[in-house]
Amino acid sequence: MQDKAINSNPSFISKFIHSKGFMAFTAALMSIFLGFVFAFIIMTIADSANAVNGLKMLLVGGFKRLADVIYYATPILMTGLAVGFAFKMGLFNIGASGQYTMGMFFALYVGFMWDLPDGVHWIACVIAGMIGGMLWGLIPGFFKAFLNVHEVITSIMFNYIGMYLVDMLIQGNATMYVSSKTRTAYLPASAQLPSLGIDNSNANISIILAIIAAIILYIILNKTTFGYELRATGFNKHAATYAGMNSRRNIVLTMAIAGAMAGLGGAFAILAPSTIAGSSMTYEPINVIAANGFNGIAVALLGSNNPLGIIFAALFISHIQRGGTLASLYGYKPEIIDIVIAVIIYFSAFAMFMNSAVVAFLKKLFRRNKPEADTTENVSPPDSAQDKTENSMLKEEG
Amino acid sequence: MDTVYYLVQNTLPVTIPLLLVALGGMFSERSGVINIALEGTMLFGAFLGCLFVYFIQGSSMNHQYILLLGMVVAALAGMVFSLLLSWAAVTMKADQTITGTALNMLVPGIILLYSKMTFNSDGITTSVDFYVRKVPVLGDIPVIGQLFFQNTYITVYIGFLFLIIATVIFYKTRFGLRLRACGEHPHAADSVGINVYKMRYAGVTISGFLGGIGGFFYAVGVMNSNINGHTGVAGFGFLALAVMIFGQWKPIQILFAALFFAFLRTLAYSVALIPFLAALNINQTYYKMLPYLATMIVLAFTSKKSRAPKAEGIPYDKSQR
Numbered sequence: 001m002q003d004k005a006i007n008s009n010p011s012f013i014s015k016f017i018h019s020k021g022f023m024a025f026t027a028a029l030m031s032i033f034l035g036f037v038f039a040f041i042i043m044t045i046a047d048s049a050n051a052v053n054g055l056k057m058l059l060v061g062g063f064k065r066l067a068d069v070i071y072y073a074t075p076i077l078m079t080g081l082a083v084g085f086a087f088k089m090g091l092f093n094i095g096a097s098g099q100y101t102m103g104m105f106f107a108l109y110v111g112f113m114w115d116l117p118d119g120v121h122w123i124a125c126v127i128a129g130m131i132g133g134m135l136w137g138l139i140p141g142f143f144k145a146f147l148n149v150h151e152v153i154t155s156i157m158f159n160y161i162g163m164y165l166v167d168m169l170i171q172g173n174a175t176m177y178v179s180s181k182t183r184t185a186y187l188p189a190s191a192q193l194p195s196l197g198i199d200n201s202n203a204n205i206s207i208i209l210a211i212i213a214a215i216i217l218y219i220i221l222n223k224t225t226f227g228y229e230l231r232a233t234g235f236n237k238h239a240a241t242y243a244g245m246n247s248r249r250n251i252v253l254t255m256a257i258a259g260a261m262a263g264l265g266g267a268f269a270i271l272a273p274s275t276i277a278g279s280s281m282t283y284e285p286i287n288v289i290a291a292n293g294f295n296g297i298a299v300a301l302l303g304s305n306n307p308l309g310i311i312f313a314a315l316f317i318s319h320i321q322r323g324g325t326l327a328s329l330y331g332y333k334p335e336i337i338d339i340v341i342a343v344i345i346y347f348s349a350f351a352m353f354m355n356s357a358v359v360a361f362l363k364k365l366f367r368r369n370k371p372e373a374d375t376t377e378n379v380s381p382p383d384s385a386q387d388k389t390e391n392s393m394l395k396e397e398g
Numbered sequence: 399m400d401t402v403y404y405l406v407q408n409t410l411p412v413t414i415p416l417l418l419v420a421l422g423g424m425f426s427e428r429s430g431v432i433n434i435a436l437e438g439t440m441l442f443g444a445f446l447g448c449l450f451v452y453f454i455q456g457s458s459m460n461h462q463y464i465l466l467l468g469m470v471v472a473a474l475a476g477m478v479f480s481l482l483l484s485w486a487a488v489t490m491k492a493d494q495t496i497t498g499t500a501l502n503m504l505v506p507g508i509i510l511l512y513s514k515m516t517f518n519s520d521g522i523t524t525s526v527d528f529y530v531r532k533v534p535v536l537g538d539i540p541v542i543g544q545l546f547f548q549n550t551y552i553t554v555y556i557g558f559l560f561l562i563i564a565t566v567i568f569y570k571t572r573f574g575l576r577l578r579a580c581g582e583h584p585h586a587a588d589s590v591g592i593n594v595y596k597m598r599y600a601g602v603t604i605s606g607f608l609g610g611i612g613g614f615f616y617a618v619g620v621m622n623s624n625i626n627g628h629t630g631v632a633g634f635g636f637l638a639l640a641v642m643i644f645g646q647w648k649p650i651q652i653l654f655a656a657l658f659f660a661f662l663r664t665l666a667y668s669v670a671l672i673p674f675l676a677a678l679n680i681n682q683t684y685y686k687m688l689p690y691l692a693t694m695i696v697l698a699f700t701s702k703k704s705r706a707p708k709a710e711g712i713p714y715d716k717s718q719r
Contacts, residue, residue, distance in 0.1 A: 046515055092495050143694070149701045152434065152495060153643065156636045157690045164690075168683035288628060294503055301496065333514045335627075338507030345500035346482070350492030 024304035027351035035344040050330040061323035067201030077314035078265025079296025084305040086258040090234040095155020096262040097293025098162035099133040103263025105166040106132030111191035121190040133263015141255030145248040167285035187280040192273040206268035218307040301348040411619030413660035414557030415612040419638035422608030428581040429601025430709045434498030437635025438505040442479045443610025444617040447472035448522045476610020484602035491713035509627035521626035553615040565649040581707035640693040
């Protein structure tokens with residue numbers, strides 16, 4: 001009896017360890033851990049006296065600015081969805097930056113140029129942003145589906161084209177651009193998103209919209225035929241085509257939805273209400289690619305491309321970004337967080353592999369102890385023992 | 399005629415970084431590893447190269463020697479940096495595109511952090527002028543001298559030298575043949591005793607070497623020996639990838655592709671100096687978009703019959719059948 005209990009215990013643990021969600025979670029944790037180890041090393045090299053305090057700030061500093069964490073999480077949640085959703089189909093949407101910039105421009109355009117009543121205006125702006133991102137996402141989709149151009153190259157090129165185009169269009173528009181301040185003018189209040197009403201913060205309704213978007217994507221992915229086809233194509237493109245799925249249509253549609261998400265992110269970022277009355281968020285057309293698009297990649301990978309995981313990943317990245325800003329109290333620069341994020345992405349690219357390597361190692365350790373267990377089990381008939389080894393082999397493959 | 403001289407003189411220093419980096423990409427991809435990290439490799443090479451120049455600029459050394467030493471530093475930097483990619487992509491069998499993207503994001507962060515904490519600026523500004531007004535003797539040849547040996551940088555000649563060396567290594571040595579085999583059919587290569595992992599490490603390291611040098615030459619020839627963490631190398635690493643695809647992963651075709659893109663870029667930045675284009679009065683931003691748009695148009699027409707290495711992007715797994 002006792003033997004049985006001992007034997008069933010490890011199998012339960014290994015089952016749990018082998019469950020996909022748990023693997024993804026530990027993989028994410030491992031890459032985050034390594035990211036911070038790296039950050040600590042850099043901080044020690046830069047200024048060893050304050051390294052511990054600086055690291056503490058990175059880790060917990062965000063808790064002092066919870067409203068800001070929510071505010072900054074929204075755009076990267078959306079770009080994270082844009083990257084993660086495309087990933088599910090096996091497409092690497094590195095063009096979230098361009099789609100984000102386009103969405104922002106469309107939102108700005110409607111915000112400045114259309115005169116709409118309160119309560120409708122900001123909704124129109126948000127929808128415009130979605131359409132802008134969608135258009136910019138469609139292009140890599142078309143190139144991939146019909147011309148066989150790799151989506152990474154297309155989306156990188158369209159990041160640059162979009163950035164130059166938006167900067168030019170903004171600079172050429174006297175209503176939108178204040179050339180003396182090299183930035184856009186203040187948006188009318190009717191175009192700004194309703195605030196959540198937290199004092200001295202920009203936190204606004206968009207976080208709720210973003211979470212709803214994530215849930216909708218989750219439902220699309222897991223409960224619809226399109227989502228099924230999309231995931232099937234991601235697992236095995238050839239099998240999906242063989243099964244009669246229209247991969248071209250699916251590619252274009254996936255990229256359009258991904259683009260729409262990133263576009264919404266851009267709209268949410270620029271339409272956020274300002275804490276100072278009569279002002280608003282502004283955009284500086286200085287020919288720089290939007291960083292939020294690339295942070296979306298980190299968010300998507302940390303959330304293992306699951307829309308619900310991405311919500312938490314976005315909050316986490318935003319949290320450490322706030323911490324990075326606060327680390328400047330100890331003389332560190334906020335760029336430290338860019339490095340942490342890059343390291344996290346780097347390790348999460350093979351964290352699953354590392355994870356299974358660790359599991360295999362633990363198994364080996366466990367197996368070394370196993371002969372003793374086998375001797376005590378000698379009484380049981382040989383058949384069941386064989387079953388057990390077969391079982392464990394199956395598990396290894398899974 | 400002056401306009402022609404001007405355009406050629408300015409196109410060549412822009413061609414070389416594209417050429418070298420695209421050649422680097424070629425070595426990496428023909429060995430089977432997609433090297434998206436070329437942008438980061440360039441920037442890292444440029445950063446350390448410029449940093450070296452910054453520290454040595456006070457000495458009375460001949461400027462061209464400083465450039466050569468900086469090139470060595472940049473090459474080493476690129477090689478070390480590329481190990482991060484090959485370790486993840488070859489040994490750890492990670493997704494090559496994601497790893498490359500991570501490395502691309504890492505470098506601007508490092509540069510900004512270092513420069514802000516050390517110089518309180520966004521990058522490194524050096525005061526050494528590597529410009530060559532006129533190459534002795536050769537610069538006096540009519541027409542050719544004016545086209546190729548005046549108002550230039552020695553990076554141009556080094557770049558062409560590397561092109562020749564790379565072509566020879568790629569096509570005329572045993573190593574080159576083996577490298578290409580690993581990108582087409584690694585299992586076949588393995589079956590005849592070629593170590594696929596080693597070959598891929600070699601391919602990525604060569605791309606790091608060329609990428610680092612290309613980055614430094616970008617800083618020298620395009621940015622007046624300065625480097626900035628925000629603008630970086632302005633997507634030249636990505637453009638180089640497009641150049642490589644346009645050149646169908648072959649050295650000589652890559653040269654022509656690089657010339658084409660560099661010419662477009664030079665045109666974009668010198669509209670005001672060319673009377674014909676200036677008279678058209680088109681917003682300069684359109685010209686700035688031109689290299690990227692041209693990339694897309696070119697790729698749209700060439701990708702259908704693309705001759706990409708068959709095994710690129712797929713981590714090699716010995717046990718796979």
